[in-house]
Amino acid sequence: MRIAYVCGRLPYPPVTGGQRDTFNRGRELRQLGHDIVLIAVRKGDEPEPDPAWIAAVEREIGRVVLVDEARGLAEKIRKIANLWRSPLLAVAIDRTSLRKSIDELRAFSPNVIWMDYIFMLPFVQQLAASLCIRVAMRSHNIEHRYRRVVARASHGLKSSGMAWLRSVSVRTLEFRAARLSSAIYDISVSDMPFWEEKAPGRVVRWLPPVFSFPPVDEKRAITHDVAFLGSLATSTNIEGLIWFFDHVHPVMVARHPGFSVLIGGSRPSEAFARKLRAIPDVELRRDVTDPAEVWAAAKVLINPVLSGEGVNIKAIEMLGFDRPMVTTPLGVRGFPPVVCNAFLIGDTAQAFADLLDEALKRPAIAHARARDEFGIHRFGAVIGELGEVAMDGNKRSFG
Secondary structure, eight states: OEEEEEOSSOOOSOOSHHHHHHHHHHHHHHHTTOEEEEEEEEOTTSOOOOHHHHHHHHHHTOEEEEEEBOOSHHHHHHHHHTTTTSOTTSOOBOHHHHHHHHHHHHHHOOSEEEESOGGGHHHHHHHHHHHTOEEEEEESSOHHHHHHHHHHHOOSHHHHHHHHHHHTTHHHHHHHHHHHOSEEEESOTTTHHHHHHHSTTSEEEEOOOOOOOOOOOTTSOOOEEEEEESOTTOHHHHHHHHHIIIIIHHHHHHHSTTOOEEEEESOOOHHHHHHHHTSTTEEEEESOSOTHHHHTTEEEEEEOOOSOSSOOHHHHHHTTSOSOEEEOGGGGTTOOHHHHTTSEEOSSHHHHHHHHHHHHTOOOOOOHHHHGGGSHHHHHHHHTTHHHHHTTGGGOOOO
């Protein structure tokens, strides 16, 4: 089957959990025998993607079509004027780039559009209408709820103000995306009842992220007691880490002098980096490209997340390293019991610290059964019905 795989930004290099999720899914679709064209947006204020990045995506997934975001003062005014109908995050495509990309995709003749990023909905609507094909939507979380969570977790007038602006009209766009779609593939078991109620008549399936879990070099030195890896530009991650260092870390240092922490992630603010530098035995590694560089370097893996929606991609990555894992309840939200049972779950700072104590005494733990939930066999079984979604797509009217 030929799939138009519509993303946001180019998912390469895959340095964040979201990028790795998008990249892995595209790669597995190709391995299942599908022919992929990946569509990614090129923002006007960003440098051109490195040709080596494009080559890597085309080698692993399929041909890349870059579309240019509309820009300029008129576009900014239009976005603000339409804020109550369309969110700031909705991507408007430059008209010339739109026509060119639709012509390219018409030549490719896809059977179905996979919408991996709902903020590309304006582009997806026009592509579906032009080619008269069906749409399958990937739901990473219930986005309008997630945006409200991000706004509440943001600190400072500027950050919280921008987060609030980005949350406006997201619910409207998300429901429009669901109505356009013939199938919704949700990342979270917990979110499926929401879509079954709000999008009647659509195919709704649980589709967990697919991970290949490459073998870990067991000879890699363990240098820290605990480790965390995640985007350090995301307010929910920062919120959780501040809670950990303010409420859990002092307890652990009192119990274990020299207690060491490794924090890895992309784009930390200078204020947060400064906070970490002031804490003894804490190391910050910026812009980590190989998760094993962080996860495999610690005795225990932690995920102190306090707010969010969907599922935590980092929790899935943690399963690839046979270490004890300690998380808050939200860190395993949306997973089936077999996955939740692989984690030690603490809902208070005291419980989290007590579980860390227990975990530090544990030997390596095999997580093979939980990893099976994210294998290509499960992914292939769900995606196998995508052909039915695409069937008779040329008879469907879009408007």
